[in-house]
Amino acid sequence: MTHALDVVGVSKTFASGRTSKAVLDDVSFHVKEGEFVSLIGPSGSGKSTLFHLIGGLEKANAGEIRIGSRRIAPLERGLISYMPQHASLLPWLSVAGNIEMALEIAGIDRMEARQSARQWLARIGLERDADSYPHALSGGMQQRVSFLRALLSPQPLMCLDEPFGSLDALTRQHMQTWLLSLWEEDRRSVLFITHSIEEALLLSDRILVLSTAPAKVIREIMVPFPRPRGEQLWSDPVFNELKREIYSLLTPAESKGGHS
Numbered sequence: 001m002t003h004a005l006d007v008v009g010v011s012k013t014f015a016s017g018r019t020s021k022a023v024l025d026d027v028s029f030h031v032k033e034g035e036f037v038s039l040i041g042p043s044g045s046g047k048s049t050l051f052h053l054i055g056g057l058e059k060a061n062a063g064e065i066r067i068g069s070r071r072i073a074p075l076e077r078g079l080i081s082y083m084p085q086h087a088s089l090l091p092w093l094s095v096a097g098n099i100e101m102a103l104e105i106a107g108i109d110r111m112e113a114r115q116s117a118r119q120w121l122a123r124i125g126l127e128r129d130a131d132s133y134p135h136a137l138s139g140g141m142q143q144r145v146s147f148l149r150a151l152l153s154p155q156p157l158m159c160l161d162e163p164f165g166s167l168d169a170l171t172r173q174h175m176q177t178w179l180l181s182l183w184e185e186d187r188r189s190v191l192f193i194t195h196s197i198e199e200a201l202l203l204s205d206r207i208l209v210l211s212t213a214p215a216k217v218i219r220e221i222m223v224p225f226p227r228p229r230g231e232q233l234w235s236d237p238v239f240n241e242l243k244r245e246i247y248s249l250l251t252p253a254e255s256k257g258g259h260s
């Protein structure tokens with residue numbers, strides 16, 4: 001079966017002058033069609049670097065990346081839809097204009113894009129902000145528009161790089177349940193970076209835990225909760241067990257007071 005993404009034996013070392021830093025060491029994993037996979041790992045473990053390799057912004061030293069059935073050439077771009085940590089909306093276009101542009105890039109003609117953008121904005125509760133410019137929106141609203149742009153982009157794989165990292169706790173929680181309900185209606189293949197164990201457990205079908213750099217995948221966790229999911233998960237004992245398990249994988253032995 002063809003996967004949405006295959007990362008096979010990928011290694012990456014950054015060299016600068018005489019020094020070099022190995023960031024990824026023989027990393028392999030895949031994302032199935034329609035699957036939501038999260039990457040969680042210590043700070044500096046190369047999660048964003050992986051996205052840069054998949055998105056063609058950096059070149060791997062070894063290994064292969066396939067999107068769908070296509071092996072991507074080094075530095076080949078445009079094959080994924082990408083949502084960064086900070087909303088990257090076009091400041092000179094209105095909110096509706098930003099969405100229309102994503103639809104037009106996806107091949108929808110201008111008149112239809114105009115109509116469809118308004119309908120989508122209504123679906124995410126932003127119909128009244130259609131004519132505003134991005135700078136006039138709150139951080140959470142900007143991220144909703146940014147997510148919608150990624151969702152409407154034509155590429156089948158969405159790579160979301162800690163999209164809620166800069167939001168306050170309450171807004172973040174709202175955004176998680178919002179994303180979940182939208183994604184559950186229209187299951188795209190997603191690779192999601194997060195630092196939050198709860199967020200990964202709430203959203204994902206599978207979680208890949210990375211080690212410190214040079215990073216390897218040290219654990220794959222199948223998330224067993226049925227969908228649709230909601231805040232009832234917080235009180236599920238299995239949720240708390242998995243949370244503890246991931247936490248202990250991410251916490252180095254010395255900071256737990258043990259010896260390795």
Ligand SMILES: Nc1ncnc2c1ncn2[C@@H]1O[C@H](COP(=O)(O)OP(=O)(O)OP(=O)(O)O)[C@@H](O)[C@H]1O
Pocket residue numbers: 014015021023041042043044045046047048049050213
């Ligand atoms: N272009 C680059 N040149 C040199 N070193 C780099 C470059 N990009 C990333 N690095 C280094 O690679 C390592 C991994 O960085 P990366 O941003 O991928 O980690 P991360 O897991 O996404 O971190 P965080 O969770 O803190 O966002 C870091 O030590 C970083 O300094």
